[in-house]
Amino acid sequence: MTDLELIALVSGAACVAGLVLAVAALAGSGTPARPAASSGNGLRRLWLGAGTSRREQRSHQLLLGAAVVAGALAFLLTGLPVVGLIVAVAVPGTPWLFSVGRAEERAIARIEAVGEWTRRLKDVSATGQGLQQAIVGTITSVPEEIEEEVRLLAARLQAGWTARTALLAFADEIGDPVCDQVVAALILHLTDRGERLGDVLGSIASAAAAEVATRREVEAKRTQPRFAVRFLTGMTLAVLAYGLVNTEYIRPYGTAFGQLVMAVLGVAFVGLLVWVRSMSQPPPPARFLPAPDPEEAVA
Structure with a gap:
């Protein structure tokens, strides 16, 4: 050679x-x-x-x-x-x-699960429980697609994490703007203690259902x-x-x-x-919440 x-x-x-x-x-x-x-x-x-x-x-x-x-x-x-x-x-x-396509199908299923969890969180919070107790109370009925993330959120809250940092970490793990909307509403509730949290969560859950329907329609066109x-x-x-x-x-x-x-x-x-x-892949959705700051995890 x-x-x-x-x-x-x-x-x-x-x-x-x-x-x-x-x-x-x-x-x-x-x-x-x-x-x-x-x-x-x-x-x-x-x-x-x-x-x-x-x-x-x-x-x-x-x-x-x-x-x-x-x-x-x-x-x-x-x-x-x-x-x-x-x-x-x-x-x-x-x-x-x-x-190809499985990641988006999983993302759609997770957003649908976020919508279902939001409705359950609305129902539990309507009983007069605090936000942390309401989140912990949804663990037994959380959809399988986001069960791990919700359990981790509840564990962080019970371990003494500040609610804001724990919620931001939860949104970062889901990584979708629909979840960002839910977390933003919960964070705002922590500061103003408004009485319309249930109405806001119900509106977000309805918007999540519409988002899921739209994404599934787009997915069908990518076949x-x-x-x-x-x-x-x-x-x-x-x-x-x-x-x-x-x-x-x-x-x-x-x-x-x-x-x-x-x-x-x-x-x-x-x-x-x-x-x-x-x-054949959709662009990643744009999020608006910042990443959690580890230094603010414990009050």
Whole structure:
């Protein structure tokens, strides 16, 4: 192998290796990204993923391990390093592409749950209980989609957090302007102690129901581009599977130049899939409440 061929081979491998990291980062971008303090934090995020629970982190680690094993097997079957890298990318990338729309469906379900919880909070507060007691009283009937967040809110209030900081933390965890409206009404009630809190919560719950209906209508119109993402992903998997079974199909890419061409085509095709997927996703809703200040958590 000449020096030029070696350089071409290393360049192709580097391109796809970068693609592996890019897809892994994208697949774990369910939450807004925060600036990394160091390269060690970046590696830790890559290893643990964006999941907040141990179960989600464990699933992410198993997926990374499966990607490494699948890539190694593909390389052994074909003898082509770029094929191994592409297969390694496909393992975490395929679930991410097939899951297009699920994040928005989950967000809609959570907003519907916020509306239901708001109605229950209105009913409990109408009995004359204080705001903290009313929130704690809704734990037994809170919808499953936001049960963890409401239980954490009640635990923070019972642990001595200031009500404002606990409510802001709750809104930050839900991350939707509909919840911001509920929290803003509760925070205003803490300062003016008005008697119309129930009316305000009832209006917000009705607005949440209208918002859910609108988002579901928009989601129905996004079906076609999301089907295109799944169709292209399925075709890609079929081509990869055929290439692994019939090595004659990918034999022309066996040279260093062929590997470079395969790497460029792979990057371009995955970039196309990511672009089509992004077009089928709604922009993140704009929130208006600030993030909680940890220094104000305890009065």
